Each structure stands twice: as structure tokens, then as C-alpha cells.
Amino acid sequence: MILVTGGAGFIGANFVLDWLAAGDEPVINVDKLTYAGNIDSLHPHRYDLRHIFIQGDIGDRKLVSDLLQNYRPRAIVHFAAESHVDRSIHGPDDFIRTNILGTFHLLEAARIYWSGLPQPTHDGFRFLHVSTDEVFGSAAETDPPFAESARYQPNSPYSASKAASDHLVRAWHHTYGLPILITNCSNNYGPYQFPEKLIPLCIQNALAGKSLPIYGDGMQIRDWLYVKDHCSALRRVLQAGQPGETYNVGGWNEMANLDVVSTICQVLDELRPRPDGKSYTAQISFVKDRPGHDRRYAIDADKIRRELDWEPVETFDNAIRKTVGWYLDNKDWVENVTSGGYRNWMQQQYGT
Ligand code: NAD
Ligand code: DAU
Numbered sequence: 001m002i003l004v005t006g007g008a009g010f011i012g013a014n015f016v017l018d019w020l021a022a023g024d025e026p027v028i029n030v031d032k033l034t035y036a037g038n039i040d041s042l043h044p045h046r047y048d049l050r051h052i053f054i055q056g057d058i059g060d061r062k063l064v065s066d067l068l069q070n071y072r073p074r075a076i077v078h079f080a081a082e083s084h085v086d087r088s089i090h091g092p093d094d095f096i097r098t099n100i101l102g103t104f105h106l107l108e109a110a111r112i113y114w115s116g117l118p119q120p121t122h123d124g125f126r127f128l129h130v131s132t133d134e135v136f137g138s139a140a141e142t143d144p145p146f147a148e149s150a151r152y153q154p155n156s157p158y159s160a161s162k163a164a165s166d167h168l169v170r171a172w173h174h175t176y177g178l179p180i181l182i183t184n185c186s187n188n189y190g191p192y193q194f195p196e197k198l199i200p201l202c203i204q205n206a207l208a209g210k211s212l213p214i215y216g217d218g219m220q221i222r223d224w225l226y227v228k229d230h231c232s233a234l235r236r237v238l239q240a241g242q243p244g245e246t247y248n249v250g251g252w253n254e255m256a257n258l259d260v261v262s263t264i265c266q267v268l269d270e271l272r273p274r275p276d277g278k279s280y281t282a283q284i285s286f287v288k289d290r291p292g293h294d295r296r297y298a299i300d301a302d303k304i305r306r307e308l309d310w311e312p313v314e315t316f317d318n319a320i321r322k323t324v325g326w327y328l329d330n331k332d333w334v335e336n337v338t339s340g341g342y343r344n345w346m347q348q349q350y351g352t
Helices: 010-022 039-045 061-071 085-090 093-115 157-176 198-207 227-240 257-271 302-308 316-329 331-337 340-350
Strands: 002-005 027-031 051-055 075-078 126-132 180-185 187-189 212-215 221-226 246-249 254-256 284-287
Touching: 002 010, 002 061, 010 027, 010 039, 010 227, 027 061, 039 051, 039 331, 051 061, 061 093, 075 093, 075 227, 085 093, 085 157, 085 340, 093 126, 093 157, 126 157, 126 227, 157 180, 180 227, 187 227, 187 316, 198 212, 198 257, 198 316, 212 257, 221 227, 221 257, 221 316, 227 246, 227 302, 246 302, 254 257, 257 284, 257 316, 316 331
Parallel strands: 002 027, 002 075, 027 051, 075 126, 126 180, 180 246, 187 221, 212 284
Antiparallel strands: 221 254
């Protein structure tokens, strides 16, 4: 079996769902269930003996050590993190606690467990750390996309905390030999994403007749990857990645935020036209920019294609339609996650 951290969050839940659909290997899922964690996302597996859910903190070393000793997984896939840049600007504490200290405790628990494993399980063990392209900082318009060798230049409390965790993971390999793998991925979108992030937020607001808040001029560029493609990349890295190596994961799909939001509006115009016949683009509203906003993220995902024969299968046009369709079909999920705490966040971040 494998142990997943943060498997009730957006990418973690998609990973667990895809993992259990692809085979019979059980998953232990350790998640603290912060505001971003949602057990409803794993509803199809509520009675599935292959899915063992434990509500817990990765910083609780005793809990994690006990789980490792009791279940003896062959790998850890580490998603758990505080992940929203805007929240890290308002309050970095949880980002330092979970992303840096939590990863440290998890690494120590993993190292001690791995040291005691007999052969050949010891050599086959893997610690896969799921990280972000934001650690490379902001690329200029004409810069080539970031390769794995690009310099770390994180700019936000979130990306700095992720960069720190990457360094810890790397050091645990270099110093102790822990067989780690690191992936640095670009912006994900798809089902089960908490509606604080750009794409689900705009779908939600559009349907609720609210404004679609674009920071600054909306010309910031992100590389967008469908979450199911990210999950398939992670399975591939776990299966064939070389211990100690880093792999960039990206969608080869750089887009300006304004184009992303306009595309969502076009899809909604088609699937759920506004009663007044106008386009949802009428709801677009330019708001104050994010402090320290990175202008462009661009990922060179050639290494994973060359060495592990992985590349994304989805196009943005196709997958954004699927994503919008999912939010239209899963109103209950959205309503469950947009209760009290969510409304407080919207008030704090966007005012009325
Ligand atoms: P998310 O915020 O949706 O989910 C994070 C999950 O971690 C939640 O279920 C939460 O309850 C859990 N968690 C938080 N603190 C915890 C703790 N101390 N102990 C145990 N569980 C805890 O995040 P996501 O978007 O699914 O991102 C998952 C990982 O992928 C993160 O490490 C993130 O940095 C990385 N990543 C995300 C993206 C993206 O576009 N979303 C892109 C690249 C990398
Ligand atoms: O690049 C990978 C990263 O992508 C992950 O590591 C992070 O966990 C994930 O949150 C995401 O970070 P971003 O800051 O790029 O994602 P977000 O959806 O918050 O914002 C995407 C872009 O849209 C960014 O340029 C900011 C802008 N934006 C965002 C929001 C929430 C707006 O213009 N308006 C908004 O209301």
C-alpha cells in the first residue's frame, strides 16, 4: 500500500480517486481536514476497504510513525500543504508550520521507518514530494520556461515555504540517502478544487451573478494543467522516477488570466446562458493587484517526457469544458464547501 498526505484536498483527492480506479493497491490517506480538505470528495470510497482515512496532522510525528509501522507502506506521496498564495499573504504562520515544519516531521518519520525496512522493501521505498513551479519565481516575457536546473527565487510566503520544503526533501536524500522524488508542477484545474482559486472562483461567481475579480491588468501568465494529467504524471514518477531526481510537470499551455476567465465565460454562455442573454464577460471586474504578484510562470516539462515518456493528454479547450460541466453538475459539493469560513475569507479578500 501507499500513504498519501493531504488526500482530501484538490489534487490529493483526485489522485486517490484515480489511484483506486486504476488498481487494487490500498491507500492510507492522512489529512488534517483544514478548510481546504473535504472528505465529501472521497464519497465513492466511504465503504471501500482499500481506502483508510485518518484525520491527522503531518506535523504529528508520533501519529505518522505509528501509521508507518502499522501499515508498512511502500511509498509516501506528500500533497499536504497550505496552498493558497493570497492566504499566505494575509497569514503566513500556517504555511511555515505545515509546509516547512510539517514536511520536516514527515521526513524524519519516513527516514526512521525506511532505515528499519528489510531488503528489498528498503531499496524500493519512495518518498514523492509534490511541489510547485512557483519556487522558481517569476519569468520575464521572453525568458525560456523553467527547467529543473532553474534557480530557486520564491517570491511569496507560500512559494518560499514550498521552496524550503523542497530543500529539506533534497537534503534528506543527499545526507541520509532517503529515496526521494520531487515534482514541480504548474497550475492545476479540474474537479474538487476549492473555490478560492481563480478557475472555480470565477465559475462560482459567474453563476451567482457576482463579479469575476481580475487582479491588476489580468495579463499575468500561468501554465495550466488538467489535474488528471498531473495525477498520471505522479503515478509515472512514482513508478519509474530516479531517486534523488526532480521532474517538472506542466501542460505546455501558457495563458493570460484574462483569457482563462474569458474562456470560462464563453463555455458558460453556451452551457448555462444568462437569463438576460448577455455574456458572462459582462461580470468581469478589474480589482487591486495581489502584492508581489508573479507575472509569469512557465514550465519546461521536457525531462519527464524524455526520461519517463510522460506528457499531458488533455487540451485546455476540452478540459475546461469538462471542468465547467463538473461544477454545474456538482452544486452540492460546492455548497458544502462554501459555508461560514469561506464567506469570511471572501469578505476579507474581496470586501463586499
Ligand atoms: P489543497 O489546499 O486543495 O489541499 C491541501 C490538503 O492538505 C487539504 O486537504 C488539507 O486539509 C491538507 N492539509 C493541510 N495542512 C495539513 C497538515 N498539517 N496535515 C495534514 N493535512 C494537511 O491543495 P492542492 O491544490 O490539492 O495542492 C496539493 C499539493 O500540490 C500542495 O503541496 C501544493 O503545494 C502542490 N501544488 C498545487 C498546485 C495547484 O495548482 N493547486 C500546483 C502545483 C503544486
Ligand atoms: O503554479 C502553481 C500554483 O498555482 C500552486 O503552487 C498553488 O498552490 C496554486 O494555488 C496556484 O497558485 P496561483 O496563485 O497561480 O493560483 P490562483 O488560482 O490563486 O491564481 C491564478 C492567477 O489568477 C494568479 O495570477 C492570480 C490571479 N487571480 C486569482 C484570484 C484568486 C485573480 O486575478 N483573481 C482572483 O480572484
